[in-house]
Amino acid sequence: MNIVEVKNLSKRFNDKLVLDNVSFEIKKGEIFGLLGPNGAGKSTLINTMVGLIKADNGDVLVGDYSINKDPINLKKKIGIVPQEIALFEILNARENLEYFGGLYGLKGTMLKERINEAIEIAGLGDCLKKKVKEYSGGMKRRLNIVVAMMHHPEVLLMDEPTVGVDPQSRNHIFEVVKKMNSEFNTTIIYTSHYMEEVEHLCNKIFIMDLGKEVAYGTNDELKRMVNSGKIIRLKGKGELDTLMLSLKSNKDVRAVEKTGDELKIVINDKYSLNDLLVEIQGINLNVKNIGIEEPTLEEVFLSLTGKQLRDGEE
Numbered sequence: 557m558n559i560v561e562v563k564n565l566s567k568r569f570n571d572k573l574v575l576d577n578v579s580f581e582i583k584k585g586e587i588f589g590l591l592g593p594n595g596a597g598k599s600t601l602i603n604t605m606v607g608l609i610k611a612d613n614g615d616v617l618v619g620d621y622s623i624n625k626d627p628i629n630l631k632k633k634i635g636i637v638p639q640e641i642a643l644f645e646i647l648n649a650r651e652n653l654e655y656f657g658g659l660y661g662l663k664g665t666m667l668k669e670r671i672n673e674a675i676e677i678a679g680l681g682d683c684l685k686k687k688v689k690e691y692s693g694g695m696k697r698r699l700n701i702v703v704a705m706m707h708h709p710e711v712l713l714m715d716e717p718t719v720g721v722d723p724q725s726r727n728h729i730f731e732v733v734k735k736m737n738s739e740f741n742t743t744i745i746y747t748s749h750y751m752e753e754v755e756h757l758c759n760k761i762f763i764m765d766l767g768k769e770v771a772y773g774t775n776d777e778l779k780r781m782v783n784s785g786k787i788i789r790l791k792g793k794g795e796l797d798t799l800m801l802s803l804k805s806n807k808d809v810r811a812v813e814k815t816g817d818e819l820k821i822v823i824n825d826k827y828s829l830n831d832l833l834v835e836i837q838g839i840n841l842n843v844k845n846i847g848i849e850e851p852t853l854e855e856v857f858l859s860l861t862g863k864q865l866r867d868g869e870e
């Protein structure tokens with residue numbers, strides 16, 4: 557059963573097309589990854605899906621509710637963790653939870669239970685009495701996440717929940733995502749520009765760039781889509797540049813990159829390690845190490861767009 561359907565969403569800011577006819581479906585209980593470099597349009601997409609931005613065209617359905625026709629009922633089914641942390645800095649965790657729980661219509665015993673549950677899930681421990689302004693970035697993120705799920709939404713949308721957090725909080729956030737998904741069967745939409753996170757957490761992945769779909773499928777499907785563009789890593793001393801030039805003119809070599817004494821060669825299925833060995837003959841090169849790897853999502857992105865996912869990263 558599809559819990560979310562995004563249908564032909566488009567959005568312009570001034571003259572710039574920021575969302576270009578985006579469509580996908582999400583099944584109940586999926587952890588859906590939305591992956592793309594900075595500026596790809598991920599936040600615009602998320603904000604359009606939840607009605608914070610009005611689309612120029614298209615529709616979003618959550619359950620049977622349309623964001624255009626029935627936004628109030630749609631919003632009851634979702635929780636949103638925005639990219640920018642939204643908390644009251646001068647209040648402590650409990651006070652923030654009381655306030656936001658109240659906004660979701662929780663009161664009395666139910667509100668108390670959900671506050672305790674949120675504190676436990678966030679693992680805020682002895683930070684409880686401190687004001688939020690004294691928290692680390694990671695602690696703020698954790699609180700911001702549990703705030704968004706106090707009403708046990710069917711769908712939780714998370715926009716770059718791990719940016720600016722310490723490794724411990726990052727792992728904690730992964731655990732929260734998995735726990736929400738397995739214990740409450742919450743459908744999660746997880747947005748990130750870190751491909752390792754999406755690869756690790758998500759069963760379905762939508763890769764976008766310049767407001768458009770680049771690829772959409774399971775991790776394995778995406779890797780097959782680039783016709784298993786494998787990578788050869790070659791370390792050596794000598795005329796690496798000559799080899800690089802020769803590889804660049806080979807139509808079965810998708811990309812070559814040199815770092816120090818290592819070449820990273822992205823190949824398609826037609827190219828084999830043997831072809832490389834033949835190519836090396838006649839070049840003055842002392843090969844120290846050579847290995848072949850399956851592609852990562854980074855390579856999938858590179859081969860489909862011609863650029864790196866990490867371009868322009870901090």
Ligand SMILES: Nc1ncnc2c1ncn2[C@@H]1O[C@H](COP(=O)(O)OP(=O)(O)O)[C@@H](O)[C@H]1O
Pocket residue numbers: 569570574592593594595596597598599600601
């Ligand atoms: N309110 C806005 N007005 C004008 N341009 C915007 C606005 N919000 C986002 N953009 C532009 O839309 C593009 C996509 O931005 P965004 O959705 O934030 O990308 P991402 O979340 O993937 O980093 C960027 O080029 C950004 O500058």
Ligand SMILES: [Mg+2]
Pocket residue numbers: 598599600639715716
């Ligand atoms: Mg964003």
